[in-house]
Every structure is written in structure tokens, then in C-alpha cells.
Amino acid sequence: MVQSALAKALLAPFSLLYGLGVSFRNWTYRQGIQKSINFSVPVISVGNLSVGGAGKTPHIEYLIRGLSPYLELATLSRGYRRKTRGFLMVDRQMNAEEVGDEPLQYARKFPGITVTVAEERAFAIPEIMSRRPDTQLILLDDAFQHRAVRPGLNILLTEYDRPFTRDYLLPSGRLREWRSGYERADVIIVSKCPRELSREAADQLIEEIAPLPHQRVFFSYYDYAAPYYILDHRYRLKMEENVSVLLISAIANTDYLIRHLKEKAADVHSLDYEDHHYFDRRDLGNLQLRFREMPGQHKAIVTTEKDATRLELHRSFIQKERLPIFVLPLAVRFHFDQGPEFDTLVRDFLLNFKA
Incomplete structure (x- = not known):
């Protein structure tokens, strides 16, 4: 513990420099120097403030399971650590080196949907619509910090054991941006909760997160098969x-x-x-x-x-x-019978979407 505290203290100046860079980037978007693009197709983003581990892939899969029977949907990922470049339509016969592990997982588990990878999401979405004009929804994987696209619904994940409220900026912590970045979210999901979670513990975490009036907080866990x-x-x-x-x-x-x-x-x-x-x-x-x-x-x-x-x-x-x-294999479940509530929120977003 002493070493950890010492390491954080030594890395704090670098975290400050990193944070200043992030603040400047976000300021350019607020001032309109860099543009966030809206699209005529509904876009849902699933991401987090920290680096890895919050459960983006299982929550994307939850959305796919619930929505793919009714909508023509596509997923768009960066394809992290793939050995190719540019926009690619993912085929289940491809391998992880070509398209990345998570997109390949989507393609193999859900053959009826369109799975794509690209570094630049703002250019990839028109490409998706050009090749799959019937697409009715695009799910952005790990795009909370990708400000070039403005999603219609912005879902932020944070781990129960390691919430963003107790974390610090890189490199002394795991945060990609300041904690205040949570304000851009429409929905906050506290992921990887214990299977047995008391309402009291959940309420304490809600108080710690301090959601804004427009934000909804949900609690999820994994059900393993x-x-x-x-x-x-x-x-x-x-x-x-x-x-x-x-x-x-x-x-x-x-x-x-x-x-x-x-x-x-x-x-x-x-x-x-x-x-x-x-x-x-x-x-x-x-x-x-x-x-x-x-x-x-x-x-x-x-x-x-x-x-x-x-x-x-x-x-x-x-x-x-x-x-x-x-x-x-695993699947996401919600505590406190919040599953139908979350599903209704997503459905209402889609029903009320206006291009």
C-alpha cells in the first residue's frame, strides 16, 4: 500500500500533464473548433472512463440480444490490436489478427448482424450506411472518448469494485479523462456487481456517483453458463x-x-x-x-x-x-428487476429518435 501511494505521488505530475491535454481536447469540442457529428441513424455508445475491464463487450451483447430480433443493427469497433488498417466488414471466417478479438466474437455469436471495424468512426458510419442501407441502429463499442461522433444515447460503465469516483488519471490511475467526464453520459451502469447486492449498498454508490438529474443509474452482474x-x-x-x-x-x-x-x-x-x-x-x-x-x-x-x-x-x-x-460464456443481468426498465429506456430512445 505504501509503495502504491508513493508511485501515485511520483506519477501525479504526469497525470496532471495528461489531464491538461484531455481538458484542452474536450474544450475544442465544446467551442466547436472540433466538430461532433450527428447522424440520421440512431447511435448508441457503450464506453467507460477507465482503461479496460468494465464489461463493454457483454453489455454490447446484451443490447444485441434484445434488439437484433426487431432491428437491422450494426456494431462498430476500433478493432484494438488488429494487424490490419482501415474499414472492414467482419466475417466469422476471419481471425482475431485481422479484425480484433471483440468484433470477431460479435460476428461469430450473432451472424445476423453487421459487424465492422475502423479507426475513424465518423468516416465508418457513412460507409456502413452505404454498404448496408437498411441499417436501423449502430452500436459504438468503447467510444465514450471518441468525441467526433455524437451518440443519441451515451452509456457509461463503471465497475462496482473500482468506480471512477475513486480513481485517478493515467498514469497514476486508470482514468482516461477527468472524473467530470461522466456528465456526458445519459445512462450509468455499475457493472460486475456481486450477485447478492443490497439496496443500501447500491444507494450508497449512487450517492457517491452523484448522477445529474437526467442520468439513470443501473446495476448489473454476470450470469455464467x-x-x-x-x-x-x-x-x-x-x-x-x-x-x-x-x-x-x-x-x-x-x-x-x-x-x-x-x-x-x-x-x-x-x-x-x-x-x-x-x-x-x-x-x-x-x-x-x-x-x-x-x-x-x-x-x-x-x-x-x-x-x-x-x-x-x-x-x-x-x-x-x-x-x-x-x-x-456469460450474459449480463440487472439487479432490482432493472432489466425491463433499462430495456424500456432504450426502446423509448429509438421510438423518439429524430434525424
Whole structure:
């Protein structure tokens, strides 16, 4: 704790410089020096103030599940750490290196929607409408700081255990911009809440966030399903108390996931990598070695859906070595029966949208 406080103190001047740069950029948008563009198609943005880990992908998927049966929708992501450039329509036969892990996940799970990647969202949206003129809604993934597009509905996520109200600017903290940036949000979702959350604890956090009169606050958590085999979704892993799990992950924060696994398995070991890390053959060899060293006969390797898209780049190795890698799917749920309330808010936005 002392070292952490000392590190924050040493990095504070750099955070101040970073914050001044962010303030200047936001000022240019407020003054109209840089323009935020409105589009004639409804746009919903899902993002956060901090770097990674708040659960943008599962919440985008929640919106897709609820809206895709009724609307022609498209997702637009940057395609972080992909090895290509420019605008791309994502096909489920592509790989993570071409389009990024999260867009590939959307394309494979929801084949009926349009999935796209591009660095410049303001140029990508007209491209989407040109190629898919029937599109009725665009979901922007991780675009809270992308001011060039003005979304009709701006959804901000913040983690229950690490809310933006207790965080600091990069590099001494995890915030991409000042805490006051939350004021641009229409909806604030406190994500990754405990499955058992009291109304009192929620109210205390609402008081801490201090939402503006127009802002609505929701509380969500993850509902995990049975893990499926990475190379064949028909085979499921039955999580039991006698099963030992080796978790391999390259996501921003595994605390919530590990808590879930510890409730289901005998013991949990983990191999952690930086967010969006591309696993190489050495990583797979290390995984194989660590798995073999684990005691007992009832054991399995577990990973996330996002990590699975990058592990699949080594499909032949996984198949040859018969690595029992299982993928843990999840879905977003809302506390306090807020699901219908959130759905109604989104529906009303779409019904009242005017170009």
C-alpha cells in the first residue's frame, strides 16, 4: 500500500500533464473548433472512463440480444490490436489478427448482424450506411472518448469494485479523462456487481456517483453458463467441487471471474497476460506444462470468450496436444428487476429518435 501511494505521488505530475491535454481536447469540442457529428441513424455508445475491464463487450451483447430480433443493427469497433488498417466488414471466417478479438466474437455469436471495424468512426458510419442501407441502429463499442461522433444515447460503465469516483488519471490511475467526464453520459451502469447486492449498498454508490438529474443509474452482474470445448461447442464442462481449473486469460481484470470459478471448482490456478495479448507458441507450451503439473485427474483449462478468439489461432496445436480448453460464456443481468426498465429506456430512445 505504501509503495502504491508513493508511485501515485511520483506519477501525479504526469497525470496532471495528461489531464491538461484531455481538458484542452474536450474544450475544442465544446467551442466547436472540433466538430461532433450527428447522424440520421440512431447511435448508441457503450464506453467507460477507465482503461479496460468494465464489461463493454457483454453489455454490447446484451443490447444485441434484445434488439437484433426487431432491428437491422450494426456494431462498430476500433478493432484494438488488429494487424490490419482501415474499414472492414467482419466475417466469422476471419481471425482475431485481422479484425480484433471483440468484433470477431460479435460476428461469430450473432451472424445476423453487421459487424465492422475502423479507426475513424465518423468516416465508418457513412460507409456502413452505404454498404448496408437498411441499417436501423449502430452500436459504438468503447467510444465514450471518441468525441467526433455524437451518440443519441451515451452509456457509461463503471465497475462496482473500482468506480471512477475513486480513481485517478493515467498514469497514476486508470482514468482516461477527468472524473467530470461522466456528465456526458445519459445512462450509468455499475457493472460486475456481486450477485447478492443490497439496496443500501447500491444507494450508497449512487450517492457517491452523484448522477445529474437526467442520468439513470443501473446495476448489473454476470450470469455464467457451462463452459464449452473451444473446438466443438457441443461438449460442455461440468463444473464440480472436485474439478481443478487452470485459467488462462488476457483481459484487463480477472478478479470477478476468479471469484466465480472459486465458487464452482476445487481450486483455481491462473496464467495472466496483458489485455488483448496474442498468445504465441511459447505461451501454449507454458500452458501445457502448467496443466500437466497440476495434481489430480479431474482438471481442465478455462478461458474467456474474448481470449478464445486469440487462442483459436493455435487450433492445430490445441487439437494435436488434446488440450482440454473450455470457454466460459456469460450474459449480463440487472439487479432490482432493472432489466425491463433499462430495456424500456432504450426502446423509448429509438421510438423518439429524430434525424
